[in-house]
Amino acid sequence: MENIVDNKLGDASNFFTSDPSECVKIIKLKNDFTSGISTVPEMFAKTVDLYPDRTALMHQNEETGEWIPISYKNYKNRVEKVAKAFLKLGLEKNGKVAVIAFNSVEWFLSQLGVIHAGGQIVGVYGSNSAEACHYILEKCQANIVVVDEDYQLDKILKIKDKLPHLKAIIKTLPSSNTHEGVMSWKEIEEMDTDDYDQEYEKNLKEIKANSCCCLIFTSGTTGNPKGAMSSHDNIIFTVKNFIESYNFSHTSPEVSVSFLPLSHVAGSIIEIFVNIGIAGTVYFADKNALKGTLINTLLAARPTFIFGVPRVYEKLHAKISHDIENIGGLAKKITSWATNKAMNYHLNRFDEKSASAVSYFTAKTLILNKVKKKIGLERCRFLIVGAAPTNVDTIKFFLSMDLPIYELYGMTEVGLTFASHAGKVRLGSVGKHVPNIEAKILNPDKDGIGEICTRGRNSFMGYVFDIEKTREVFDDDLWLRSGDVGYIDKNGFLFLTGRIKELIITAGGENIPFLNIENAVLAECSAISNAFLIGDKRKFLTMLIALKTESDSNGVPQDELAEDSLHHMTNLGLNYKLLSEVLDAGPDEKILNLIQEAIDRANTKAASNAQKVQKFMLLPNDFNMHTGELGPTMKLKRGFVMQKYKKEIDEFYA
């Protein structure tokens, strides 16, 4: 391991910092292929020079529905304009622009504009309350806030007097009311900024590759969100790694759809920076994408790859299965033959076994390509899923549709990727660690399970204004502690078993790999949507079970039982259509038996008696964002669930 020296790097005395105005030393590992040092504006300029007329962004006119292209040349001109406007509005050196908005051209322009002006963007989840917005805006000392909808503006107006660094508020969408001091986006792009040309050029020249480029707050799954600073070098390294891992090339234009929250590391890195690196074209989905309109954008864009969180694929899985279920007898049989061929072909390929290519190609060309075309995925080479655990059934479903789906594991602190299935796949694992970084398991137990650690050029700079937490996350040899627990098998595949803050260590001292146990129960009964294990410092394990119910267009679970649950009701000779009917019946004994049998079957696979589930209860609603059990990236907030059902949990152990 050595420190890189280069004239594009600023003076640095440490490998990490909590001060956003400081530079850091860069870790270079022995076989690091990414020899060059560069900044995001340099990467952008290079792409614009190579492909000035290629379409960078596609957005839709809300009234006419027409798709409007923005070329790379035009994109860059607008970025420069926005950068100067931000400076004129009072963006300080290393100042922050916060954005609370759904994915849009204005989000991308703000991100690149502030970077070009020498500052950093801070994305804030649209679902945050005014208080949660205040926490982040105060922590990062934001100079400018960009919002889209009226209700987002209302949150900022409520807290603006408590934000001493705030100088301007910009609203991208038309307002129903005028508010003094709130500017429109049009005013930003039409501002006379000639007097800021020099300051802009000076700031741009002074950007160092080892200085802060982005400030991304973690999802706050285990506590308050932490502001992770990524340097230009972190981002360029990740982009190069991504391009190499997934074999992207400039020459064949890649097309993707922007719909993930851009305040999350995955949205920001893949949708903005990787796309610049590959000179790709990004289509903006509309704000109801996750409520069902994503398919319309997929049909318009016909993407060549997609990145999504597990929930996105679960929804697509449900929609396509439903469509297939409703096709006629013979066509259904043929489709089922084709999907089997595709799944076996890909599973064999993953296991490096030979597979019958002839019947697979017949199934692909004659049937599956047509099914994929109906959802705009016929050009899609692969899907990437990450940010939270994915159900193996969902993965197998997409393989059966001839859509290879690769897991990606990472976190904000490593600029997104740590391990991925790019190249080699092992179902149930999150893949092998990406090239040019190191991985190790800290203090492994007898089964090789311990904290997952990484070291490399993707390790972030530190948490903004929080040197204590920054020191805690790096050890003396610069290994970054992920907070996740897992093991690496003899072939180098990484398996996750839980998170340190959510570890279940029973009163008997046994460390419980809770994800494995929850997945084992889920695999035993298709009516179960969520199986939540409890047992930390307890004498035995218990479980909260949510049955599958329908969701409305906002993702809020309804009382109506979902198809999988109804199927079990029919098999049991029951007429229930609603979850409340099941619960009001006692809950119904036959359903309790169904779940008990699933748990018993899962228990037979338990590694020890301490890992067997002894009791369970049915929940009154499935987990979701609106009732607080899931965070903005759909990750389960275990602490919240424990608190919400504290009384019921205590009764298990009374």
Ligand SMILES: Nc1ncnc2c1ncn2[C@@H]1O[C@H](COP(=O)(O)OP(=O)(O)OP(=O)(O)O)[C@@H](O)[C@H]1O
């Ligand atoms: N493919 C994956 N499978 C399972 N879990 C994943 C995967 N990818 C990411 N994760 C989980 O997400 C975490 C990273 O998420 P992120 O950086 O958004 O913040 P967070 O950990 O959710 O929030 P906080 O640190 O504030 O509690 C990882 O540490 C891991 O626990």
